[in-house]
Amino acid sequence: MLKTTSALASRRHMLKAAGLVIGAAAASHLGIKRASAASYPERPIKIIVPFAAAGPTDIMARILAQGLGSALGGNIIVENKPGAGGNIGIGYAAHAAADGYTLLLVSTAYVVNPSLYARIPYDPYKDFAPITELGSTPNSIMVTPRLNINSIAELIARARANPGELNWASPGAGTTPHLSGEFLKIVGGIEMTHVPFNGAAPAIQALLAGTTQVAVSALPPVLPFAQSGEIKVLAVTSANRWPGLPDVPTMVELGYKDFTAETAQFLFAPAATAPDIVEKLSAKSMEVLKTPSVVEQLRVNGYEVTAAGSQALRKRLEVEIPKWRDIISKAGIKPV
Template identity: 45%
Template sequence: MIHSIIRVLAGAVAVCCATVVAAQDYPSRPVRMIVPFAAGGPTDVIARIVAQKLTEGFGHQVVVDNRAGAGGNIGMGLAATSQPDGHTMIVVSSSFVVNPGLYKSIPYDPYKSFAPVSNMAASPNVFTVHPSIAAKSMKELLTLVAADPKKFSVATPGVGTTPDLSAQLLKLTTKLDFITVPFGGAGPAVGAVVGNQVQIGCTALPPTTPHIKAGRLRAIAVTSPKRSGAIADVPTLAEVGFKGQEADTLQGLLLPAGASKAIIGKLHGQVVKMMAQPDVK
């Protein structure tokens, strides 16, 4: 009996030591960071900042791998089936928890397929129009849409993203039959409105702000509870008569399920350290 207990304890110590060594050596090669959306959107922007900082902190390259499609399901499915050794990670948005309620089947289990590492960012969504549209407020825009709903479309980053849900909720509330056009990420959606291929956009604020400030887009309303400091002259949806429609686009970092607690802890520590840096804040 005593010898059996000693063998069990020895095995446990060996496993613990191996885990510690693995964490100390992590990462041992370049790391792939999957982004389940196209380049240029908020998730991609956050991922590239994080990838650069982790590269500096770890001394190994962290490479962003954009795998867009199906509202993020393609990239999330790929990450879910990757080896849980910490050398594949994924930056997800709010669609990670929304998609199970929107799709009949998805290639991952939000409860079992991943190990959470860290929350990273949150930003409101913003309704915008191309400058050629003769509307400077939500009231004026809805009046134009009501006159000819089939003439107007709203670009979103994809089905199930929070901007898409914001657009759908506005459509439901106003009972206006405008068309929503889901793209493979915020980058293509913003580009479609800037290029006047689609008249209206609903996207996360970060990738949209430069175009608003440059006059390539006109902001109509934000989905935050309070006005955003980035575009302080733009009212909230609540201010223009649509209360209870606040929404954020969130970003978080996950590893495939089965990743060791030591690696998760080391990675989380790097993210916390990075988020405290002035150039990231």
């Protein structure tokens, strides 16, 4: 059984705080007049990112905001609301005014959290209107070079020889990097001490500082440090090698045939947002995502563009939510 309950339980007080934030946002529903797509946007749009700045979701949001703002002829502001595995920011956005001026850009946490927490401040099926599936990135398993480990085999050997001695960082309990790290522990038959953070950026900083010796994160914020040699990436969890790290093997190559896991990014609006505005946002987002310069910018930052529209995203939710529920149940992780 995976030992994750204590890490998740430590976030209960953060969810209580989320209720206060959500209550304030919900009040803004009163008196809202729906905007029309023809005149939209007439003022700045805010994209809520429920994780820390400089993490993979934040990177995607800032690249998209620049292009989408130009495509819409308006300004887009990215606002980070991290905490509780993403629940604080997701809950805030769920109860924001449904006028098209508050959007949510979120990772796979959106479909994982309903199975990790007994109570979450949003209904993944009812509280949001899907806009676009944006892109995905593999997770990366990495170490500090000071550990003098150069392969997954060496990491497993060190961890087996010293059970529980190595600390490993993740962007938070229940994220796909966290679940990837737990899967590594299972397939390797090893014990390491999990140290969850409120996003990939602080997890990577802990690795750079030597607070932890190992980390698992989505690829985007890792690439600059991997390319500079400050971090040693031992493997990625995609089916194929990442072009920007051609010498780094996949876990599949290393003999772990079922070890694939990606962190996807999605764009949503509050559920009652006018359908014509949702349609406009979806069309403009996909237009931006298919621009060669944006595709290259995202690739350089560790993302593969998927650019699927609102209906495709809705269908993905219907598959992903029960899929992760089954994985988490089989892993023995109990909701808190």
